Amino acid sequence: MLIRRPTDIAPSEITPPVVWQQRRALLRSAAALGLTGVASAVKAQPERKLDAKPGPYSTMERPTPLNFATSYCNFYEFGADKEDPARYAPKMLHPRPWAVQVDGEVRKARTFDIDELMKLAALEERIYRLRCVEAWSAVIPWVGFSLSELIKRVEPTGNAKFVEFTTLADPKQMPGLSAHILDWPYVEGLRLDEAMHPLTLLTFGMYGAVLPNQNGAPVRIVVPWKYGFKSAKSLVRIRLVEKQPLNSWQKSAPNEYGFYSNVNPNVDHPRWSQATERRLGEDGLFAKRRPTLMFNGYADQVASLYAGMDLKRYF
Ligand SMILES: Nc1nc2c(c(=O)[nH]1)N[C@H]1C(S)=C(S)[C@@H](COP(=O)(O)O)O[C@H]1N2
Numbered sequence: 001m002l003i004r005r006p007t008d009i010a011p012s013e014i015t016p017p018v019v020w021q022q023r024r025a026l027l028r029s030a031a032a033l034g035l036t037g038v039a040s041a042v043k044a045q046p047e048r049k050l051d052a053k054p055g056p057y058s059t060m061e062r063p064t065p066l067n068f069a070t071s072y073c074n075f076y077e078f079g080a081d082k083e084d085p086a087r088y089a090p091k092m093l094h095p096r097p098w099a100v101q102v103d104g105e106v107r108k109a110r111t112f113d114i115d116e117l118m119k120l121a122a123l124e125e126r127i128y129r130l131r132c133v134e135a136w137s138a139v140i141p142w143v144g145f146s147l148s149e150l151i152k153r154v155e156p157t158g159n160a161k162f163v164e165f166t167t168l169a170d171p172k173q174m175p176g177l178s179a180h181i182l183d184w185p186y187v188e189g190l191r192l193d194e195a196m197h198p199l200t201l202l203t204f205g206m207y208g209a210v211l212p213n214q215n216g217a218p219v220r221i222v223v224p225w226k227y228g229f230k231s232a233k234s235l236v237r238i239r240l241v242e243k244q245p246l247n248s249w250q251k252s253a254p255n256e257y258g259f260y261s262n263v264n265p266n267v268d269h270p271r272w273s274q275a276t277e278r279r280l281g282e283d284g285l286f287a288k289r290r291p292t293l294m295f296n297g298y299a300d301q302v303a304s305l306y307a308g309m310d311l312k313r314y315f
Pocket residue numbers: 069072073074075076077130131132133138167186214215216227228229230231232233234
């Protein structure tokens with residue numbers, strides 16, 4: 001018989017070579033990192049495109065290949081392993097309908113439907129580095145607008161000094177909640193001036209499309225000069241408050257995770273050095289480590305926010 005069944009056809013015959021090579025590289029690194037079952041989860045990604053103009057502050061560095069950014073994630077609500085979010089979130093998390101409550105010390109508290117929130121200001125694409133506290137980093141073309149655009153519109157009162165972010169905690173959608181790794185829901189916080197800094201991005205997409213579920217659909221924060229855990233995913237509430245919020249990681253291990261968590265190569269994590277990092281997608285575990293930069297390379301933009309502060313004490 002000369003008619004071949006689909007299973008006899010080598011994927012290299014039907015897939016463009018670039019895609020095929022990238023997939024092979026992904027599978028190689030997936031194997032090196034101990035990942036399994038990732039390829040199928042990656043293929044199930046939503047592809048809804050977002051129109052965005054190039055925005056300010058983009059790095060010239062080459063973005064991390066999409067497949068790495070969507071398959072090696074931290075999203076503990078879906079499990080503690082890096083491959084758990086890509087395995088569970090695409091099917092289990094439902095990013096519509098969705099609402100975000102914006103309240104606290106503001107004159108115009110209100111709840112925004114996600115589709116209305118996305119239209120509040122012009123969407124921009126900004127290519128930012130993201131540095132995880134676990135010493136890996138990525139370069140991601142995010143899509144969103146400055147969080148300040150939202151905060152301005154709700155009119156903070158004179159008592160507003162901090163912003164608290166609360167993310168979804170729904171055991172029906174999030175299998176990781178049954179493991180009590182953190183005290184759910186996941187809570188993060190910023191000082192008001194940090195939240196108002198134009199770099200702080202209210203983020204709806206990446207790589208020109210809506211956020212994949214495992215990366216925090218339908219809306220997350222991205223704070224590029226701070227360790228990744230400050231960039232809370234799948235937000236349901238943004239509350240302006242007078243007192244410094246207690247963020248989840250600080251609550252669980254205050255000697256390891258501070259409130260500020262500015263990327264700082266000179267302040268080690270108690271269990272490992274923060275001086276260098278491994279860039280996702282650069283040949284798995286065998287790539288050369290790169291030096292980590294003060295404020296993740298954004299010192300020119302943000303160092304003045306911390307003038308006179310002892311950054312070893314306020315880590
Ligand atoms: N709700 C929620 N947000 C979260 C996390 C989480 O576990 N839950 N992990 C954080 C950590 S530790 C990092 S490094 C970044 C990772 O974002 P990415 O997977 O999209 O790269 O998300 C952050 N936001």
